[in-house]
Amino acid sequence: MIKETIVEGPSVPEALDAALEEMGVQQDAVEYEVLEGGGKGLFGASKAAKVRVWIKAGYVAPGAVEPDVDDEDDLEDDTLVNHAGYDAVSPSDLTDEELDAIADEAVNVINSILGPLGIESEIEEYEGDENEIIMDIVGEDLGILIGRHGRTLDALQILVSAITNRRIERRFPIVVDVSGYRYRRRLKLEEIARRAADRVARQGRPVELRPMTSFERKVIHMVLRNDRRITTASQGEEPFRQVVVHPK
Template sequence: MMEEGILDEVVESEEVVSADADVQDSSVDEFAQIREHYESGVALTDDETDRIADVAVEYLRGILNLFGETHSSIDEYDGDEGELILDVSGGDLAVLIGRHGRTLEALQTVISTLVSSRLKFYYPIVVDIESYRSRAKNKIEQMAINAASRAKSHGSSVKLAPMNAYDRRLVHLALRDDPEVTTHSEGDDPDRYVVVTPVKL
């Protein structure tokens, strides 16, 4: 299938770029100070976050090139939870989103793995394409609000459809300030789902 072929290519691209990362890892640890600041809770400077963004964009650009997308633009901005968001636009990018965003999930996993390997610490990065995640985020947040309303009106828990970890987190965040419901996840991936439960007042 086309989507499976694309996923295979993304995984193979990780191996190619990882080899390059291994070579760079043998040199001076250029991100030691940034890692120390981040892990100690010190706010990173604009220059430090720019350096992290440069690494992420470098790897993302390399993978886009493998797909022949040499003229796509990559916008960088900060998310609501402090994550770095890279939004790709321009070109024929639908194939990199895939059915239900599965190829995009694989692409994000590759980028996160490569960047973490290079930095030697985990920094939250979200890869988006043509604002696909942004549109999906709005739908998921509305779904969460609707589920909370049903849970409160019926007085019973509401189980949402299985979601990936990123989407489940969006549900938890969307309802965390609602004192009338609680949320938790159940099941095992890829069938793990969120349960919205009304608080008994």
């Protein structure tokens, strides 16, 4: 675990958030000092904020265990919910009419969940990079569907996938998103992964990232799987399971 770091960002909160990501801890585990507050500099140019962050004395990381080098659980496609007796089907094996029918069923499932909650939204459907169907829920004030670090959204996806797959009697990749959250989160995770890999390669010491959901861990593993300087492994138990980046 990184004990202390200095990080810059567009603002103090963003610099602090980047430091927490790099150190792999939550804010209640650290103390910090604002070295530069950021804002407007000479001639109106923006100045970066800078913070020094360190682990509180006596802090013990929760749920820490020896690294588990077998990360197949994180690399598996968690958009597929395993139902006994249902065969997995690839989008390429289906006609456009069959794909539309699956998407319509997923929309019905989402509406049946959100309707009783009084949540007004629209659902945009499109095909993902891996041929999965992405159901993007859009509307006002939908943060409640995302939750802290996307955990509520992950639970919603599992529920929607389970019900939809049961109704169509097949296992089909369905991704539930909220206002493009997963896309934005993926971009940030890719940046975190590369920054951690560079730090490990430079310092020759492992870096523990903060606890993440299975979706987030999968992104980290996938981004770094071809980086010959480092290896990745997961450790801990849910909800404290985290990725550790090791030097080779």
